[in-house]
Amino acid sequence: MGYKETLLMPKTEFPMRGNLPKREPEMQQKWEQENIYEKVQTRTEGRPLFVLHDGPPYANGDLHMGHALNKVLKDFIVRYKSMSGYHAPYVPGWDTHGLPIEVALTKKKKIDRKSLSVAEFRELCKEYALEQIDNQREQFKQLGVRGDWDNPYITLTKDYEAAQIKVFGEMANRGYIYKGLKPVYWSPSSESALAEAEIEYKDKRSPSIYVAFDVKDGKGVLTGDEKFIIWTTTPWTIPANLAIAVHPALEYAVVNVKGEKFIVAADLVEQVSSVLEWDEKTVEKTYKGSELERVVASHPFYDRESLVILGEHVTTEAGTGCVHTAPGHGEDDFWVGKEYDLGVLCPVDEKGKFTAEAPGFEGQFYDKANKEITEKLESVGALLKLEFITHSYPHDWRTKKPTIFRATSQWFASIKDFRETILEEIRNVNWIPEWGETRLYNMVKDREDWCISRQRVWGLPIPVFYGENGEPIITEETVEHVSKLFREHGSNIWFEKEAKELLPEGFTHPSSPNGKFTKETDIMDVWFDSGSSHQGVLVERPELQRPADMYLEGSDQYRGWFNSSLSTSVAVTGKAPYKSVLSHGFVNDGEGRKMSKSIGNVIVPSKIMKQFGGDILRLWVASVDYQSDVRISDDILKQVAEVYRKVRNTFRFLLGNLHDFDPNTDSVSEENLEEVDRYMLARLQQLTSKVRNAYDTYEFSVIYHSVHNFCTIDLSSFYLDFAKDILYIEAKDDKRRRSIQTVYYEMLTSLTKLLSPILSHTTDEVWSYIPGVEEESVQLTDMPEPKTVKDADELLVKWNHFMAVRDDVLKALEEARNEKVIGKSLESRVIVVPKDKKTAQLLNEFTHLHQYFIVSAVEVAENHAEAKEYEHVDVFVEKHPGEKCQRCWVVSDTVGEQHEELCNRCASIVETHYA
Structure with a gap:
C-alpha cells in the first residue's frame, strides 16, 4: 500500500468550477418543478407577516441594470425574512399602460392606428404588454429572484382596474377630484398633459430676449413715454402676453438712456445696463411696485393691452424685475392672472402649433416660431437684445423632447386638500436613508394639485359621464357600476359601448332631462395606475396586507411611485401605504458615467448572466453601497467573480473534509472540542451575529466583506490551512480530527444559510452535498442564531493575541x-x-x-x-x-526511528490502521 492510500484526502463531487451560466438554469427549472416558492410559503405560514410590495417595472423592453439591482435587493430581503421568523410572500407586478407601448406599436410594429377603432388598438396594446411581461419575467427568474411568478399583479387586469376605479371614486366622493382649466406640463411630442413625475430636466439652448413694452396709460403715475422691459427665454409665449407683473415691495427705476425711458427694478439697473450696453444712463425717478399697479402697456405687435399687475412671485434673481405674464403658459402667470381677471389665452394646440389666436404665426411649431417672433419684435423696435443661453429645461421623460406649459381643461386631484395629513404621514414612515423623508416632504409641502388626466387611449378611462349641459357626473352609484363592469369585462368596454350602456339601468340626472349622456375620453395618469396598487394588490390579494412593511425602489421614485402611492393612500385611508421606504441609487459604468448607447458603455444583465452567471451579479449587488449611485464594469465583475471563487473554494474544502463525517454519530460536544476549534466556533458566532445584524439593517455590503474576510483570513489563511495536517494525516476517528470536523460542519451549514439570500443558486447546490441535512433546499431552513460558546470572551482575547x-x-x-x-x-x-x-x-x-x-x-x-x-x-x-517524512511531509528528527521513511507519528498511524 502506498502512503497516499493511508491519507484521508478531501473527497467531494461538488464541482470546483461554478459553471454558473449552465448550472443556474437547471437549478431554476428544479425550483419551478418542485414549487419551491409555494413550499417556502407553506413552511412559514402562521408566522408574523412581512410584506415587501413590489413597485411595478414598465412592461417594455429587456431588463437593464437598474431592474437587476432593484429586484435582487428585494430578493435578498424577502429570502432573509422567510428564513428569520417571518412569513414573507412576494408578489411581483408590472405597470402596463402608457405612451411607450403606443409608440412601440406604431413605430416598431408599424400598426396603422387610423385603420383601427380605439378598442381594437387597445387590444393590441394589451397583447404587446403581456408579451413584454413574459420576456421580463423569464429574465427576472434568471436572476434567481423568487416570487409568485405565476400570479403577478398587472395593472391592465380586470380586478386591478376595478380596484383602481374604486380609489378614484373614493377620492371623488371626498371632494378631491375636480376638472379645471389650468396650465400644465404639456408634451407636444406625446400630445398629452404630464404630471411632475413625468418630467426630467436636461440642458436646452434657448433664445434669451429683452423686450420693451410701451406705456399706453400711465394712470397719472407715469408720464406715458416710458417702456417696461421684460426678459424671457421663451419668445414663443409673447403672442400670449396679457400682462406685466411687478413685485409690490420692490423699487422700480425710470432709467433715461439717450432720451428713451425704461422701467426696470432698481436693484437690477446696473446688471441690465451691462447686458443692454447702456453707456450713458440716468435714473430719473423710482416707484414702489405697488404704485405701478394697473398701469397699462401695449403689446409689442398686437393691438392689445398688457396690464401691469402685482405678483409676489417676482424676484430680482434674474431678468429685469418686470415679468412677462402669459396666463395660458405659466403656473404663476395663471394664478396671478386669475386675481386680475385677465382670462386665459393659449394660442398653441396639442401638437405645439400656433392656432388662429396668434395671427401671423398660425400653423407654426412653437419652437420654430421663436425666430419669426424675434424678427417681428425687432421690426417694430421692441427687441432690445437677443442672445442664446443653455439652461436646464423640462423634458418629457418618455420621448426625451422639451415640454411646454399649456392651459387646458384637465382632471386634477386636489393634493392641497389633504396635504397636511400627507406631511404628517411622511413623518411616521421609516425612511432608509433618512434623507428620503426630507426629500419627499419638500416635494409635497408646496404641492397644490396633481393633473391626473391624459389625452391618450392606452390607459384606464376616467369614469366620468357628462350631462346635456356639459356638467360632469361622478356619483357613488356610477363609479361603483363602472368598477363592476370593468371587473367583469375589462376597461375596453368603456370604448366599445355608448355612455347610456355604461350607466346603471334607469339612471337619471338633473343635468340630462332628456336622458342623453356622453362620457369622458381622457385616461388616467399611469402614476395613478401604479399609485393605486395599495388597493389593487395589498388589499385585493388575501396573502398581503396594507400598509406594506416596505416599498423599495430607485431614488427617482420619490417623485414617482413613493409619491403617487402616498397621495392616493392618504386620500382614501388617511394613512401611508408603507411602514418603511428604502431607496437605491442608479447604476453607472466603471468610471461613474451614466450608461448610454451613444457612448457605448451600456451593460445589460443578460450579458452578465451569460458570461458570469446570476450569482455573480447578485454578489455584485451585495458588494456595492447601493444607497448611492453604483458602478459596474467587466473589471469590477471580475473582482467580484474572484471573491465568489474564494467563497466557493471554501465551501468545497469544507465539503471535501466532511466526506467521512456523520453529524449524527461523529459530532463532538462543545465541552470536548479542542480549544482552537472552540475559538473558531466563537469566531463563527461573531460572524453570524454581524451578518444577521447587517441583514436586519439592509447593509448587504457588510455581509459581502465580512464573509469574504472570514473565508480568506480566518479560514483559508489559518483554520483550513493548518488543519490539513490533522484532517489528512491522523486516523479517521482521531479526537482532534473529529473536533475539527464538528466545527467544519457547523461552519458549512451556517455559511450556506447565511449566504442563501445572496448566492441563491450556489447555496442550494452546496446544500445538496452536505451530509446529514434533512431539508431538500436551504431555502426551507432558518437562519443560524448566534450561539453562546463557553468562555467565548476569554477565548477570543487569548486567540486574537496568538493570531x-x-x-x-x-x-x-x-x-x-x-x-x-x-x-x-x-x-x-x-x-x-x-x-x-x-x-x-x-x-x-x-x-x-x-x-x-x-x-x-x-x-x-x-x-x-x-x-x-x-x-x-x-x-x-x-x-x-531532520529528514522529511514521506507521508506528512513534516521534517522530523524521528524519521527512521520506527520506519525508514516515516516520522514516528505517521509510523504509528500506518501500523495501527493500515497494516
Missing part, C-alpha cells in the same frame, strides 16, 4: 523564504522569543504551535529583557536539520 504573534511568525517565514534560507515553510524550525510576559505565558500554554505556524518545529525561548505588554515576539527561522 497577532502568528502574523509575526508568518512575516519572518516569508523573509526567510525570500533570502533562500528555506523553501516551503515545513522545511523550517522556528525560534520564537516573547518580548513580554503575557506573550510568553500564552505561548507556553500551546502544545501544537508547529501545526498552527505550519512549520516542522517551534521553540519558545526565554527573554530576560524588560518589555512593554503586547510587543509580541522576535522570530528566528532556520532550516530544520
